[in-house]
Amino acid sequence: MNTQPLIIDGHLDLSMNAMEWNRDLRRPVADIRALEQGMTDKPDRGNSTVAFPEMRAGNVGICIGTLIARYAKPTHPLGGWRSPEQAWGMVQAQLAWYDEMIRQGELTMIRNGVELEDHLSAWNMGETKTIGFLLSLEGADSIVTFDHLERLYERGLRAIGPAHYGPGTYAFGTNSEGSIGDKGRELLKKMDGLGMALDTTHLCDTSFWEAMDCFQGVVWASHSNCRSLVDHNRQFSDDQLKALVERDAVIGMPLDAWMMVPNWVKGEYPPVNPQVTLDQMIDHMDHICQLAGNVNHVAIGTDLDGGFGTEQGPLDVDTIADLQKLTSLLSARGYAEAEITSILSGNWLRKLRQL
DSSP states (O other): OOOSOOEEEEEEOHHHHHHTSOOOTTSOHHHHHHHTTTOOSSTTTTOOOOOHHHHHHTTEEEEEEEEOOOBOOTTOSSOOBSSHHHHHHHHHHHHHHHHHHHHTTSEEEOOSHHHHHHHHHHHHTTSOOOEEEEEEEESSTTOOSHHHHHHHHHTTEEEEESOOBSBOSSSBOBTOOOOOHHHHHHHHHHHHHHTOEEEOTTOOHHHHHHHHHHOOSOEEBSSOOBTTTSOSTTSBOHHHHHHHHHTTOOEEEOOOHHHHSTTOOTTOSSOSSOOOOHHHHHHHHHHHHHHHTSSTTEEEOOOTTSSOOGGGSOTTOSSGGGGGGHHHHHHHTTOOHHHHHIIIIIHHHHHHTTO
16 A cells, blocks of 8 residues: 555656657656767757656656647747647657557556546456556647547547647647637637546636636646746736636646746856745745635646756755655645645545546
């Protein structure tokens, strides 16, 4: 039986790390880092934090695992796949990896309440080491047609964040601004009909408010922090946070340092503001709790290894197993045991049970 508290991480780019970063997540983090020594193609080489052994060691028994493949027109500021069809192809490669990890007993897909409760019971009793995951699509550009959406749903997709960075097919994302348009509204209606969740993370302000008005189903923000603490459009304003609370949403707190403290400069090491720890994650949690009047809307959504590693993360997080430190840190801040359980897993469980 697992004795550490269960942790649910609301955002991990597992298949991106496997298929684009070429990381074998069955290996320990130390092995993955060793294999990347001397590599310079990615900024986080040799600094990874997530692998299946460390997830098990930290009792991270459930996560929301992503598919991600951005389509980018030639004018897109960040680039991406040259066509939606190519983005669709990358999503299929990521799905194939998930399928193989399921076949090998490393992962189990959670698609409904029965599968969630079965996995939760087996994990808590120590009867399985297979990590449960709910499948989410970060950025909807790879949905070539709505037939493609239905095909993804049949493969297990249960949540979508319509945009990522920049302008997208169905919404505008971080560092851009614009409407969801007719295509975005139609996507949200199709998602509603299928009973899927809307992940509001990365939506620009206009797209956020339009999506919240249009979509009637389960809403969450898998990995977003507070704009009042770090002033950037990637974060949510207090008005947006209040709107999410009114919809009974859960907001997962990410561990990307530039989103945790002001004045972090990406790629500058040692950083200008190095004092980033899990305490800053709790600062963002505290802010939302004060707005909501309770702890029911904050959770964990680390985004660990989402294009960054230990070079751009909290000083007290070497691997994802260190999330267990949150128990004592939250207790020291005055959170009661039941409140800590809600933050570590209970709030995500409430939302997953609604799908």
